[in-house]
Amino acid sequence: MKAIVFDKIGGPEVMKIAEVPKPEVKPGMVLLKVRAAGINFADTLFRQGQYLMQPKLPDTPGLEGSGEIEAVGAGVTNLKVGQRVAALGSKMYAEYALAPAAQVIPLPDSIGFAEGAAFPIQVLTAWHMLHTSHKTAPGQTVLVHSAAGGVGIVAVQIAKAAGARVIGTVSNDSKFALVKEHGADDVINYVTNDFATEANRLTGGRGVDLILDAVGATTMEKGLTCLAPFGHLILYGRAGGPPEPLNLFKLFEKSTKVSGFVLYTVTAVPEVMRRGIEESFKLMAEGKLKLVIGKSFPLAAAAEAHRFMESRNSTGKLILTP
Numbered sequence: 001m002k003a004i005v006f007d008k009i010g011g012p013e014v015m016k017i018a019e020v021p022k023p024e025v026k027p028g029m030v031l032l033k034v035r036a037a038g039i040n041f042a043d044t045l046f047r048q049g050q051y052l053m054q055p056k057l058p059d060t061p062g063l064e065g066s067g068e069i070e071a072v073g074a075g076v077t078n079l080k081v082g083q084r085v086a087a088l089g090s091k092m093y094a095e096y097a098l099a100p101a102a103q104v105i106p107l108p109d110s111i112g113f114a115e116g117a118a119f120p121i122q123v124l125t126a127w128h129m130l131h132t133s134h135k136t137a138p139g140q141t142v143l144v145h146s147a148a149g150g151v152g153i154v155a156v157q158i159a160k161a162a163g164a165r166v167i168g169t170v171s172n173d174s175k176f177a178l179v180k181e182h183g184a185d186d187v188i189n190y191v192t193n194d195f196a197t198e199a200n201r202l203t204g205g206r207g208v209d210l211i212l213d214a215v216g217a218t219t220m221e222k223g224l225t226c227l228a229p230f231g232h233l234i235l236y237g238r239a240g241g242p243p244e245p246l247n248l249f250k251l252f253e254k255s256t257k258v259s260g261f262v263l264y265t266v267t268a269v270p271e272v273m274r275r276g277i278e279e280s281f282k283l284m285a286e287g288k289l290k291l292v293i294g295k296s297f298p299l300a301a302a303a304e305a306h307r308f309m310e311s312r313n314s315t316g317k318l319i320l321t322p
């Protein structure tokens with residue numbers, strides 16, 4: 001089968017399409033015929049050896065995908081061959097990939113493969129930050145950084161559906177329309193403007209109740225200056241580099257809190273995982289959450305897709321189709 005393989009850490013150019021053995025299904029797992037693989041910013045970090053998990057060279061990126069179940073491993077009773085699913089797994093930039101049965105999500109007929117591949121990481125990350133880590137409710141204001149990106153454009157919609165006022169930040173004015181179209185009340189270009197000053201102005205000096213921050217170095221500490229009393233900042237990534245260590249005394253000023261989020265803590269608790277899936281599918285069925293497929297690339301163009309994501313010009317979800 002064909003797969004994207006890299007045998008050294010480095011830039012997008014280290015990823016090449018190659019012929020590799022098709023994986024064999026293992027107990028507790030399913031073999032997926034991949035129809036669409038989701039690209040995540042995490043994949044670009046993985047390729048550079050900067051992700052939570054280190055690559056075992058030669059390795060294949062890809063943490064999520066969608067397709068049909070090709071084979072079911074021993075002990076898997078709730079899934080069947082031919083079923084249309086999305087899944088969290090590994091080595092998904094390939095024609096076939098393995099996924100643990102507990103991380104397989106059967107797809108409703110109304111959800112296509114591209115949307116399916118866009119679902120597990122970005123939708124569940126956004127949903128659980130807004131409803132598990134925080135209790136987003138009407139009357140709150142939520143600031144979403146990188147609001148036109150994969151997680152960002154989903155978070156804007158889920159926060160809006162929860163009744164919050166939503167402020168998005170983006171690095172380029174060309175992304176304003178997309179973010180507004182998906183429900184943001186205000187959008188700030190955080191490269192040409194001081195986003196904290198703007199957020200304070202937009203909220204009449206009160207500040208925002210929640211900040212979703214996956215940029216890190218350039219945004220986290222500044223974010224604390226536009227939190228409302230008892231406000232909450234969730235740090236869940238570091239696209240702009242790792243933030244400086246935080247002086248916790250800064251949190252005393254307005255009784256604020258900073259927390260971290262990583263989706264792996266959700267996948268480890270099946271009932272929490274299930275709740276996020278059910279509630280997100282419900283929002284999609286109600287038309288309150290639309291998955292934005294920014295661009296689809298053939299599998300062989302994985303390097304080009306990574307370059308696009310790293311350029312900060314991509315919007316929505318990027319997909320690879322084997």
Ligand SMILES: NC(=O)c1ccc[n+]([C@@H]2O[C@H](COP(=O)([O-])OP(=O)(O)OC[C@H]3O[C@@H](n4cnc5c(N)ncnc54)[C@H](OP(=O)(O)O)[C@@H]3O)[C@@H](O)[C@H]2O)c1
Pocket residue numbers: 039040041042121122125145146147148149150151152169170171172175214215236237238239240241261262263264309310311312313314315316
């Ligand atoms: N903790 C978790 O479980 C979890 C799960 C999923 C994703 N994440 C994190 O969430 C973030 C978004 O992930 P995604 O896959 O949806 O990607 P994405 O948002 O579609 O793409 C990354 C975006 O980050 C922004 N960015 C800010 N500074 C950047 C820089 N120096 N270089 C490149 N991009 C920069 C860019 O938007 P602007 O320039 O408009 O800001 C860019 O479009 C990533 O940091 C990712 O690691 C975390």
